[in-house]
Amino acid sequence: MLSETEKIQEDEVLRLRSILKIQTVALKAIHDFFEEREFMQLMPVILSPYTDPVTNGSSPDLTPGSIKYGDQELKLTQSMILNKQVAIGNGIDKFYILSPNVRFEVAEKFYTGKHLIEFTQVDFEVKDAQMHDIFRLVETLIRRVRLDITSKAMEELGFLKRRLPTWNENFPIYTSHEMIDKFGEDWEDKASQDHSTPFFVTCHNRHFYDKTETANNELHFRNFTLFYGEGVGVALSGGERESDFDKIINRMKELGLSRYDYGEYLLRVQSGMIQESAGGGLGVERLIRYLVGAEHIGDIQLFRRIPGEKFVI
Ligand code: ASN
Numbered sequence: 001m002l003s004e005t006e007k008i009q010e011d012e013v014l015r016l017r018s019i020l021k022i023q024t025v026a027l028k029a030i031h032d033f034f035e036e037r038e039f040m041q042l043m044p045v046i047l048s049p050y051t052d053p054v055t056n057g058s059s060p061d062l063t064p065g066s067i068k069y070g071d072q073e074l075k076l077t078q079s080m081i082l083n084k085q086v087a088i089g090n091g092i093d094k095f096y097i098l099s100p101n102v103r104f105e106v107a108e109k110f111y112t113g114k115h116l117i118e119f120t121q122v123d124f125e126v127k128d129a130q131m132h133d134i135f136r137l138v139e140t141l142i143r144r145v146r147l148d149i150t151s152k153a154m155e156e157l158g159f160l161k162r163r164l165p166t167w168n169e170n171f172p173i174y175t176s177h178e179m180i181d182k183f184g185e186d187w188e189d190k191a192s193q194d195h196s197t198p199f200f201v202t203c204h205n206r207h208f209y210d211k212t213e214t215a216n217n218e219l220h221f222r223n224f225t226l227f228y229g230e231g232v233g234v235a236l237s238g239g240e241r242e243s244d245f246d247k248i249i250n251r252m253k254e255l256g257l258s259r260y261d262y263g264e265y266l267l268r269v270q271s272g273m274i275q276e277s278a279g280g281g282l283g284v285e286r287l288i289r290y291l292v293g294a295e296h297i298g299d300i301q302l303f304r305r306i307p308g309e310k311f312v313i
Helices: 004-036 081-089 107-112 131-152 154-159 176-183 187-194 245-254 259-270 284-292
Strands: 040-042 066-069 072-076 094-102 118-127 173-175 199-202 212-215 218-221 223-228 233-240 277-283
Touching (some): 004 131, 081 277, 118 131, 118 284, 131 277, 131 284, 245 259
Antiparallel strands (some): 199 223
16 A cells, blocks of 8 residues: 555656656657658757847846857857758758757746746748748647647546647637737736637737838738647747848847847848748747646656756756
């Protein structure tokens, strides 16, 4: 007979094993999906002279960690977007990367249940693609993951008491303006709670590398976020990319970034190496949290990397 403590420990092991099985099946589905569509897999970089500044005014707490190596100041990758654009310029037309990102979030983000200091995204990019091509790609990818999980990890879903929602072929698409009108300025959580299935939201005033367009004298952004329903929040962010030097410089100014921090990247923009592309990045841990129905993102991690928590190992 197991004691009460032994029973709890055994249940915890079974819970963790179920989550890891679902994670393994999901990652294999993602690899298979891209390989079947002839995407190349690139290896991630961890340190580089330039990284995605991520911050867009709404998240002032994000500061890239820097490391000095010789006379170079290197940054821990916050996202590989700038590398992705250079890869497109090097003739790699469609690819994906399992890319570890480090983002120093403030301790209070513990309470969101969805932030990590260190996480991995499935980052992908397609030359000459537009937003709607990426929507179709992402819908098919999420559907594929769901299909493989339900056929290969039914037992584990059952143990975790998770019933995955079903959804239509196409996820609904809204603009951020529609969301603000319906849910107010703080629309993200409310909108995610209001939906039982995933949905896209376009047009966010966000990154300097997102493509812009002017309509009715207003600036619009050809970028998007995929939200999971059920209050789980952001799944993926992405966009069409800006390749016009003057527009990029203007956006850097608007976002309070210094062009001198992006010298080599901007030289590439100026020489025409940075071309039209679109893509996005799907957070792996958030995907797993969604699939298994975990309350807090830390609950799916063996090695927890939660804002405000002491790292144990
Ligand atoms: N990976 C995202 C993209 O492709 C960028 C990000 O994570 N900040 O747009």
